[in-house]
Every structure is written in structure tokens, then in C-alpha cells.
Amino acid sequence: MDDAAPNPNCPGCQALSKRVARLEREIEELKALVRRNSRNSNRPPSSDPPWLKPPSGTGPSTRSRGGQPGHEKSEREVLPPDAVECCKPPACAGCGAALSGKDHAPSRHQVTEIPAARASVVEYELHTLKCRACGHKTRANLPEGVPRGSFGPRLQSMVVLLSGVYRVSRRNVQQLLADAFGVEMSLGAISNIEGVAAEMLEAPHQETLQAIRRAGVVYSDETGWREANESAWLWTANAEGLSAFVIRPSRGSDVAKELLGEDFDGAHVSDRYSGYDWINIEQRQVCWAHLIRDFRKIAESGGTAVSIGDGLGQQAKKLFLLWHRVRDGTLMHPTFVRRAGRIRAQMQDLLELGARCDSLRAASLCRGIQRLESAMWTFVTHDGVEPTNNTAERALRSGVIWRKTSFGTQSPRGSRFVERILTCVATLRQRGRNVLDYLTSANDADVRGAPIPSFLR
Secondary structure, rough: OOOOOEEEEEEEEOHHHHHHHHHHHHHHHHHHOOOOOOOOOOOOOOHOOOOOOOOOOOOOOOOOOOOOOOOOOOOOOOOOOOOOOOOOOOOOOOOOOEOOOOOOOOOOOOOOOOOOOOOOOOOOOOOOOEOOOOOOOOEOOOOOOOOOOOOOOHHHHHHHHHHOOOOOOOOHHHHHHHHHHOOOOOHHHHHHHHHHHHHHHHHHHHHHHHHHHOEEEEEEEEEEEEEEOEEEEEEEEEEEOOEEEEEEEEOOHHHHHHHHOOOOOOEEOOOOHHHOOOOOHHHHHOHHHHHHHHHHHOOOOOOOOHHHHHHHHHHHHHHHHHHHHHHHHOOOHHHHHHHHOOOOHHHHHHHHHHHHOHHHHHHHHHHHHHHHHHHHOOHOOOOOOOOOOHHHHHHHHHHHHHHHHHHOEEOOHHHHHHHHHHHHHHHHHHHHOOOOHHHHHHHHHHHHHOOOOOOOO
16 A cells, blocks of 8 residues: 555644654765865866766777877987097007097086085174273174075075975974085074075065056966964965965955955956955856866766756857867857857856756755856956966966965964065066076075065066
8 A cells, every 4th residue: 555645734734744854865965975086176187086977088098108109309409518628549440450539529427416515604803902092992893695594595595495395394494404505593493484484485485475466367267375373364466477376274255365466457367256255246257167177076966957057068068179270260250259259158057947947955055156157158258368267277276386385374473484485486477587597686685775676577
């Protein structure tokens, strides 16, 4: 005999139905969490389980290791030698007869070596002399440009380079200086050098932030950080030839305004985080890499959401095929704008269907995308705007690696060092400048009391 249908007028049956519905929703949410991976969320690929199948069209390469046929050959540059040794064969390898003469086009074999390096120590004797006229004692001053501390500009720059650029631990920096240069330096001295560098780089750091606020297109992102074992956030903003970082205890919009400037009037590329909602939606471009992951998430929600998510993914694929042709110069931009308009209309219809579908999770995602739908298409009509936020995400990687190896910073001074050295390195490298040479010149200027050089010139 079939079970009796629940009585809609029975209070107990109504309560039971509500409880069943709630539990079913919780089960769907838990299933969605289990299904999360790098292709439908912001989780890194390293967190994917080993049984996750690779996307279609990918998998182990069938090509052999190393350079492929037709690739451009990479050869070491022939350098001006510091010394030349002439090597001549003394006898013929065939008959043993003595050889003489000169080869006007000998083959060249260069060996590059690092000379043994020992730090040089200059001692300044500061004499104190007594005046014969009045008896006053006067001690000599250090010559101009001589550091008041125990370490010179280049040695301090090497410490900053090792700890702040290559993320070598302070204890390993201490050991490397002793092994490679014969320099004995305490851990406290290394920390103090980092603190001096943080203060020294304040002005060029602020100058870089100001330049980004005036840029036409800015990419920004943020990631978790730890400061003194408390939650914090590492923010980045990037424009052409410019990268800036700040560490703040908040992920709120007030930090975004500090980073970009409250009167920011350029184009802004980011994810759909609400902390950027104060920016005019006409100026925003939301990241399509995040959108595509959400389309996969919609398709995995089950029910009618499957065809909706698949449809959104197919339209996104069409859009990017066209976009790549525009970048390659094989499709005229007006044609791209016209075809993108048709794709947009298709996606608007799919999002409307998704917002009313039977999956609560998929419907919520579709409504969230609809809220910023017009910001999906800024890159279509604005030159120089990329459709993804990969620029900012790549910039954050060095900070993420730093966080994973050091677990953040232990003080505000440490945070200032991190944000300013990251800004220094990222901006200088984008401009093709040598980081060690810059740090040395900056330390030298600091010792002389001169203005600190800019990252931008």
C-alpha cells in the first residue's frame, strides 16, 4: 500500500515538509562544496583531488621533452673577455710533426666564473683634538657619504634583495653573508636594515600609487594576509609599467578607495567583489575567467541549470574565439562589436532563465551576474581593456608565496617593508631596470640625505 500523502492542513505535516525542504537544500549546498575545484571556483589547481579528470583536450603531452622542431635556438651570448689564453696544438694529430703558425679564425670557448668575494672593510679613525687656546676638545666628523651604521649601501641592498626579493629567511641571509662574503651580521641587524628600507622606499611607493590612480586602465585584486597573527589583506593595483601593493587589516571598500583614489575615473578590471561597487559600473570590467568558472558551477547545479550553464559556457567560448582573432588582427573590431552584441543578447536570455530555474544556487549565481551584466562588456568597446584580471592575479603570486613561506608579518613595520619592496621589484622589472642597482643607489642617496630615486625614472 502506498504511503499516504501529507495533509497540507496538518501542522505536523507542514513542519515536516519545511524540515525536509531545508535538509534537501543543505544537502545540495554540501554537494556543491564537494564538487568545488579550480575550474568552478577560485581554488588553486594544487588543491584539486588526484581523481579529477583534466578538461577535454588536455592531458599528458605526447611530445618529447626539450625544444620542439622549429623552435628558435637559444645560445649563450659571447661576452667581451677579461683575459684571453691562446691554445695551440704542439704537434700534428695525424703524423706527429711539430706545428707552428696562427689560426686567424680560432674557435672560441668561454668560461664564466665568479671571483672569490670578500667584503672590504674601511676603518675611519675619528681623532679628538684639544684646542691649545681654550682647551675645548673637538672630535672629527665622518666624511660626507659615509654611513653612520656598520654596513655600506651595497651590503644593505644585498640584504634587502635576498630577504625581500628572493624571500630568503633572515637566518639563511645571515649564513649566506658569512659563507659568500665573510660578513658576520646578527638577525637583529638584518631586521633593522629591512626597517630602514621600508622608511627609505615610502616616497617612491607613494609616487607609484599616485601614478596608478591617474592611469587609464587599472587591474586590482586582494588576498588574505596575517599581521601579528591577526587577519589582514594584501591588495594590489596594476597599470601599464606600474604595480603597487598595500597591506591593510580590512578588505573593505575604504581600502579600495585608498588604493585607487576616491575620484578614480579610469577603467577598472577586477572580480565581482562588492568592495568595488562604488566605482561607476560603466568604468568597470568584471573578470571573464571568474565568470567562466561560475558558468561551470551553474552547469553542475543539476536540473534545468545544466543546460543553462552549458549554454553560457558555449557563448563565452564563441566570444573569446572572436576576441583572439581581434588581437591577432584577423578580425576587424567593428565586426567583433557587432557579433559580441548578438552573443550578449543570447547570454542575457540565459541568465534570465537561470535566475528563475529550480536550483537555488544556480539562480543566486545568475542574479549576481545580472547585477553587473553591463560590466561584462566594457572590453568590447574600450581599447586597452583586457577581459580578465590575470594581470593583478599574476602580480599577487609573489605575495601569496611570501605568505605561505613566512606566514605573514609580525608587525606594521614588517608589513610596510613587504608592501614597499613588492612595489619596488614589480615596477622596476616591468620597466627593465636592475633591482640591486636601484637599491644601492637608493641606499647611497639615503646616506647622503639626498632624495630617494623614483621607481618610475
